[in-house]
Amino acid sequence: MNAELEYLPVPGAELDRIRCNGHDDFGNAVVSLIAGGGEPLRCCLTIAPAGDQIALVSHRPMTAGGPYAEIGPVFVHTSECPVPAPDVFPMDFRDRRAVLRPYDASGQMLDGVVAEPGTSETELKRLFEDPAVDTVQVRNVVAGCWNFTVRRHG
Numbered sequence: 001m002n003a004e005l006e007y008l009p010v011p012g013a014e015l016d017r018i019r020c021n022g023h024d025d026f027g028n029a030v031v032s033l034i035a036g037g038g039e040p041l042r043c044c045l046t047i048a049p050a051g052d053q054i055a056l057v058s059h060r061p062m063t064a065g066g067p068y069a070e071i072g073p074v075f076v077h078t079s080e081c082p083v084p085a086p087d088v089f090p091m092d093f094r095d096r097r098a099v100l101r102p103y104d105a106s107g108q109m110l111d112g113v114v115a116e117p118g119t120s121e122t123e124l125k126r127l128f129e130d131p132a133v134d135t136v137q138v139r140n141v142v143a144g145c146w147n148f149t150v151r152r153h154g
């Protein structure tokens with residue numbers, strides 16, 4: 001089975017709320033920063049060039065809830081930016097090492113892998129060959145911060 005995959009950033013409705021309210025869904029104020037360059041942005045799934053206006057806010061990537069539904073820090077643009085194409089692996093994340101952490105439909109964590117640069121897309125396809133895998137979270141290797149969520153299309 002060659003699953004068609006979808007790559008999900010912070011949802012647009014949540015970004016609108018954060019930008020409009022001036023705080024995230026967990027009460028942290030949006031503090032505008034100038035990107036130093038290299039920050040992974042979870043709004044448009046790109047790596048920030050130096051000089052972009054960004055903010056560090058909290059996000060809970062898992063919608064199912066449960067004990068594994070972690071809340072963590074993410075960089076986002078402080079104003080509207082392009083919505084990434086849902087069916088294309090985000091180009092800027094291809095050559096980064098990543099932790100790929102799979103979950104089943106009830107939100108329980110399954111066995112993950114560390115993907116070397118350039119291998120995340122292939123490793124994701126392999127993980128989704130297991131029908132128990134419902135979503136996979138792509139995360140930073142050292143800090144463990146969530147980058148984006150992957151699921152089967154439709």
Ligand SMILES: [Zn+2]
Binds near residue numbers: 041081
């Ligand atoms: Zn953005």
